[in-house]
Amino acid sequence: MFNFTPLLGARAESAASQSLLELDGGVKILVDVGWDDAFKAARLEALSEHVSTLSLILLTHPTIEHLGAYAYCCKNLPLFAHIPVYATIPVINLGRTLLSDLYSSTPLAASILSSTPGQADVSPNLLLDAPTEEEISSYFDHITSLKYSQPHQPIASTWSPPLDNLTITAYGAGHSLGGTIWHIQHSLESIVFANDWNQGRENLLPGAAFLSGSGQEILEPLQRPTALICAAKGVERGEILARKDRDAALISLVRETVAAGGKVLIPTDSSARMLEIAFLLNETWREGTHGPYGDTFRSARVYMASKTATTTVKYMKNMLEWVEESVRADAEAAMTKGKGQQGQAAAGGPLDWKHVRALEKRGQVEQVLKRQKPCVLLTSDRTLEWGFARQGFKVLAEDGRNLVVLTEEVRGSDRVQKGLGRQLWERWREGQRGGNVKIVEGNGSPIEYGDTAIKSLSDDELAVWETYQARQRQLHSTIQGDHTLADSTGAEIADTQAAADEDAGHASDSDEEDEDSEHQGRALNMTAQLTQSQKRQQAAEAITDGELGVNVLLRAQTAVHDYEVRGKKGREKVFPFVAKRSRFDIFGELIRGEEFLRAEEKDAGSGENAVNGTAGDRGMVGGKRKWSELPVGGKGGKSGRQQFSKRAKMEDGRAGKKGGKQDDIDAAIALATGEGTGPGAAEEDESELDDESDYEPEDLDSGPKKVVFISSHLSLNMRIAHVDFSGLCSMRALQMIVPLVRPKKVILTSGTESEVMRLAEVLRPGVEGTEVLTPREGEVVEAGGDSNAWSLKLSRALVKKLTWQNVKGLGVVALTGRLSAEVDASDVPQIKGHAAGADSDLKAEDDTETPKRKKARLLDTESDNANNPTSITKSSTTTKPAELPLPILDLPCSLASLATAQPTTQRPTRPVHVGDLRLASLREILSASGHSAVFAGEGTLLVNGVVIVRKSGARIELECAVRGLDGGGRGRGRVMGMGAGVEGGGTFGAVKRAVYGGLAVVAGV
Incomplete structure (x- = not known):
């Protein structure tokens, strides 16, 4: 048995995908960590509840819907970054560039801070800290890469129960480069997780790997699974064009718009589907420049605009084995001619994208949009809520010659205001109601959109932010078992003292006034660090018992001494133990400074005003003061203003010397290279863009920020068109593939309410003997083949x-x-003077409790506890x-x-033969025995030209090819995984014995 829980995306408008598989033994597998375009942390609350019990994570596609929340969870959810993650190499590489583009393009990706328990929500728009480039890279470096058709036994998290013969295998899913269909084998459960797959081949991307090489049968490992978890997304798209017709429709729209002098905006994601469209446009421009429309194609340029476009294309060119077979063959042929190197695009080859220019800076995109020349702008993102697609739409929307091409349906989210992509999609759908219109005109209709502005926090908001940060640090350290925050305070102070002493040693020749100022600053730093320690302790007290879980037993502030572990799994069943670490140096254990404070320092540091940093305590030691306020005079009697002016003069002198040298160096470089001089320095080259120019807004001061939403309106004259480049399987493909797979159960997820229910209605009568389940978000469904165990x-x-035999890691015996x-x-x-079991009337001694008496006593105890709840003791509760x-x-x-x-x-039971014999292994066995064995087709082995061995599913058939030859050539038999002996001689008998030899003989009892 196993349980399936869709956390996001099941029978909902959101396109995000998160699914939880719970196998026997408490093993939990999370498939995908998707998010939607709202980027709300509240959507991840269901996931955060299971983090402490997850065994491993599987990723399927490098899109926002499948891994958009991965970096956020690694940064903000305790223990998430320590869970083993598995994916293919393209998903890892393209996912890294996708999230780097996301977090550098929109501040909303960091999510907004929600109100904390016990704290008033001063401002609901406080932004969390976004992960840096280094953090994103480290998160994806943590992922274990797998290849297609590579069975792998994963390693579970440290708190997970044993995996017990769990095997995961990745198969191609289409839809994206490296997209994965996961096959999960656990004991007797065989689960096929196919989320967003496409059976048809495309220009750059291969199709799904459900069918074998002959194209008539399903791959053997994917046949007859316990459950097939399938996505219903896109089954209501209507008429699906063939690949050639789809490509021709897009090229026709682009060519007509370019010929009229307009610009084409194609919003799509920045990793998965963008590569497919860019490959098509590059091939069209390479062939079209010499065709009848050569002048049209030569007058326009194709741009791929995203902040990681160059890296994305580089990754794609280095992953040649993952692209479609014909593209790979053409690229390898170009390389063999000496026009390229291994792993790089050869000149003139299919991966030589000389007609597609990458734009990674906002200034470059702005230059392209200002030009009067036609162009094709392939940008991220398809929702038009972030990325260069939003910038391009604002500039191009008012010109009726321009065209925006929607490549897939833009789903809704839990936003209060509809996004630009959703509004454009709805307007195109409304235009289609009057007939099958190719292009929908904008006609100057107004369109509403929201902008964001980043601002610094006020004093009240800053206090809320500091409280949240302290609480999060304490929560991370508590859940992860690191309780050394308070103990390390003394070490931090000691390090500060050592650094200050070293600085004082180097500046021993300074005057007495500077020494007094240094001592005063050292005291301020020490007391400020102690205040931060007290803030962390107060934040720890604000954490609820439910968030702590089993770690509530370690809290000294609560009187909890017992924790209910029945029904718990993973680390929640183990008593927490934390070894406190102490820091040492060459002189011994470091001293904790808070143990040696004076009485006035303790009073000043422990007061509420000192913690909150109010104005009444700014004069105290360690209290906050504004930048406009000057420090109080030190021991030497010098006023703060005199010390401040003296230090400012010294800093200005140093800066003047360094600035003068820097200016001289810059001037010399400019004079030598000729940059910035001459009459043509400011002229713009129409053929090239200024790579160094960038018009990003100035960064605000470092520190926490908040986002302010601004509503605006825009006049839409731009035309709207749609060509389906979603790369998802159609209803017809599902009706063909699912009956061939023959799953025992089908679980539908990742789709709207209407899509899921429509697909369920189609599959129920079409797949005999299969149960179709349609769970909602958060609904747990029981699945599996052991329903009668x-x-x-x-x-x-x-x-x-018993004599056990090992078959695929399982112990098998017949009895x-x-x-x-x-x-x-x-x-x-054993009873004194008697043998156990010799007499059924034997009684145990008075001090020995029989099982019947024990059972009666337990039942009486339970009834007494039910009548008297107050008499329940600690031992009875556990x-x-x-x-x-x-x-x-x-x-x-x-x-x-x-x-x-x-x-x-x-x-006794007769012996049986159990196992799965591969024809390749049988061929090696027969060849070693002196027989000639060759493959004569898909699933057919010809032995000595006489005996044919065919394998169909779990059944092996032996047939004589030429009758009358060889002593054993007159027989015909079938091996169905079991048998009772080996008979026959000659070639037929030898083959039969070899077949049985490759199976495990399970003896009976």
Whole structure:
């Protein structure tokens, strides 16, 4: 049995995808960490509840819908970054560039701080800290890469239960470069997770790997799974054009717009589908410049605009084995001619994108938009809520000659205001109601959109932000088992003291006034660090018991001494233990400064005003002061203003010397290179863009920020068109593939309410004997093939006679036994003067408790506790309720018959052959025996030109090719995974014996 829970995207408007698989033994697998264009942290609350019990994570596609929240969870959710993650190499590389483009393009990707428990929500728009480039790179370096058709036994997280023969295998899914269909094998459960797949091949991307090489049968590992988890996204798209017709429709729209002098804006994602469209446009421009429309194509240029465009294309060219076979063959042929190097695009090859120019800076995009020349702008993102697509739309929307081409449906989210992409999609759908219109005119209609502005925080908002940060640090350290924050305060102060002493040693020749100022600053730093420690302690007290989980036993502020572990899994079942670490140096353990504070310092540091930093405590030691306020005079009697003016003069002198040298160097470089001089320095080259020019807004001061939403309106004259480049399977493909897979259960997810229910109505009558499940977000469904499994106990006498065989990591044995509810005689304790089980009327001594008495006592105890709840003790709360004894499976004959040596009347089980024999292994065995074995087709092996071995699913068929030849050539048989002997001679008999030799012989009892 296993449970499936869709966390996001099931029967909902959101396109995000998050799914949870819970296998036997408490193993939990998270498939995808998707997000939607709203980037709200509240959508990840369901995921955060399962982080501490996750065993591993699987990623399917490098898109926002499948891994958009991965970097956010690694940075903000405790323990998430320590969970093993598995994906293909393209998903890792393209996912890294996707999130780098996302976080550098929109501040909303960092998400907005929600109100914390016990704290008033002063401002709902406080931005969290976004992960840096280095952090994003480290998160993706943590992912383990896999290849297609490579069975892998993953390593679980440190708090996860054992995986027990769990095997994951990645297969091609289409839709994106490196897109994955995951096959999960766990014990007897076979799960195929196919989320957003495309069976048809495209220009650059291969199709899904459901079908074998012949194209008539499903791949053997994907046949007859326990459950097929399939996405229903896109089944209501209507008429789906063939690939050539789809490409021709897009090229026709682009050519007509360019010929009329307009610009074409194609918003799409920056990693998965952008590469497919860019490859098509590059091939069209390369061939079209010499065709009948050569002048049109030569007058326009194709641009791929995203902040990681160059890196994305570079990654694609270095992953040649993941692209479509014909593209790979053409690229390898171009390389063999000496026009390219391994891993790089050869000149004139399909991966030589000389007609597509990458734009990574805002200034470059602005220059392209200002020019009067036609062009094609392929930008991110398809929602037009972030990226260069939003910038391009604002500039091009008012010109009726321009065209925006929507490549896929833009789904809604939980935004209050609809995004630009959603509004354009709805307007195109409204235009289609009057007929099948190719292009929908804008006609100057107004369109509303929202802009964002980043501002610094006020004093009240800053206090909320500091409280949240302290609380998060304490929560991370508590959940991750690091309780050394308070203990390390003394070490931090000691390090500060050592650094200050070293600086003082180097500046020993300074005057007495500077020394006094340094001592004063050192005291301020020490007290400020102690205040921060007290803030962390107060933040720790604000954490609720539910957030701590089992770590509530470690809190000294609560009187919790018992924790309910029944029903818990993973680390929640283990008593937490934290080894406190102390820092040492060459002189011993470091001293904690807070233990040696004076009484006035303790009073000043422990007061509420000192923690909150109010104006009344700015005069105290360690209290906050504004930048406009000057420090209080030191021991030497010098006023703060005199010390400040003296230090300012020194800093100005140093800056003047350094600035003068720098200016001289810059002037010399400019004079030598000729930059910035001459009459043509400011002229713009129409053929090239200024790579150094950038018009990014000035960065605000470092520190926490908040976002302010601004509503604006725009007159839409731009034309709207749609060509389906979503790369998703159609309803017809699903109706063809799912019956061939023959799953026992089908679970539909990742789709709207209407899409999921429509696909379920189509599949239920089309797939006989298959149950179709349609869960909602957060709904747990039970699936699996062990719905009729029962637990029983083997007797010791039976266990001694079992001979186990290993088949694919599973212990298999065949037996025949007698099932009874009696207690195993070997488990009854020995009684003085008697043999156990010799007499059924034997009684135990008064001090020995029989199982029946124990069961009665437990039932009486439970009834008493139910009547008197207040009398429940600690031991009774942790005792499991009484359960019925498991039935006993014993030998076919009773113990009494064995004692009297009466022969049994039942026959033992006959041996069976179990396993899966591969024809390649059979060929090696026969070749080693001196036989000639060659492959004569898909799934067919010809031995000595006489015997044909065919494999169809789990069945192996042996057939004579030429009758009358060879002594064993007159037989025909079938091996269905089991048999009772090997007969026959000659070639036929040898092949039959080799087939049985490749299977495990399971002996009976």
